[in-house]
Amino acid sequence: MKRRQFLTTAGAGIATAGVAAPAIAQSSPEIRWRLTSGFPKSLDTIYGAADLMSKYVSEATDGKFQIQPFAAGEIVGTFQALDAVGNGTVEMAHSSSYYYVGKDPTFAFASAAPFALNTRQQNAWMYHGGGLDLYNEFYKKFNVYMLPGGATGAQMGGWFRKEVNTVADLAGLKFRIAGLTGEVLAKLGVIPQQIAGGDIYPALERGTIDAAEWVGPYDDEKLGFQKVAPYYYYPGFWEGTGMMHFFFNQQKWEELPNNYKTILRAGAAYANVDMVAKYDARNPAALKRLVAGGAQLRPFSQEILEASLKAAQEVYTDLSAKNPDFKKIYESMRAFRGEEYLWFQIAEFSFDNFMIRARSRL
Structure with a gap:
């Protein structure tokens, strides 16, 4: 075999081995999930986090990981979302933890409770104060893994x-x-x-x-x-804030390849920041209109x-x-x-x- 032909053939073999097709397939599988929201589609800020997450994940995976959002009531109602994720009816949900205090009052502080934290403090506690780890330890009892997925800022009375x-x-x-x-x-x-x-x-x-x-x-x-x-x-x-969450079925979360978990974490964090930014940008004009209207x-x-x-x-x-x-x-x-x-x-x-x-x- 000629030297040039040998090197070309060998190089092609090395390159192929380095990005073997089975390894690529394993790290980026085709996945289709359903997401049930706790909110109606008419509320573009709060429901919009589910659409934003779905779009982010699809684009980041070249369409290999598709999440289809459903509004409250299309699959299950607002107060059934957590159970639907835990029992595998859907793979994930976007809702608010404190909707489930009837199961256990511990759910409250993940979202909001009287005289608790404001939005920045809630994020700080979740991401860097141990709050998220404590809550995911608690959520295991319900077969759920949770990520912060939005915030409202301080709410009106x-x-x-x-x-x-x-x-x-x-x-x-x-x-x-x-x-x-x-x-x-x-x-x-x-x-x-x-x-x-x-x-x-x-x-x-x-x-x-x-x-x-x-x-x-x-x-x-x-x-x-x-x-x-x-x-x-x-x-x-x-x-003082109203934190929303993405809930994932625990087994479905654990089955994901690490790159998909990273994309979901990044998408949730982006939705978390985006929601409060939307409220902060849109509330002033809305308040003026409300007062002008009586x-x-x-x-x-x-x-x-x-x-x-x-x-x-x-x-x-x-x-x-x-x-x-x-x-x-x-x-x-x-x-x-x-x-x-x-x-x-x-x-x-x-x-x-x-x-x-x-x-x-x-």
């Missing part, structure tokens, strides 16, 4: 058919509220109602409920709450805030005494919150406070 100025005004109030907040406000006389997002407006319109909270101006305007409940309260002290902004009174804080601490103490999982995660969040506000009061709060007061001169 909701829409009320009548003014609430004192704790006495809360007595008997039928309030659509999610997570542990219902248990906290029940101590003040509220009758909590857990209703999926798409069902809130008709309940409010018919008077089945007296008040409802969802997220904030951009979503609330879309849902039309201002048409049937004029008083718009703030802040939503039960949601919405009446009202702050919760100091009396209501103080009474709610006291009730929340009582609930957390009680749950910690009888639920080891809750105690472990609550204590982690509580310690982290203390350190975060030690820092935030120095720089973040001082800067924001000055800039808010100076806004009219800028």
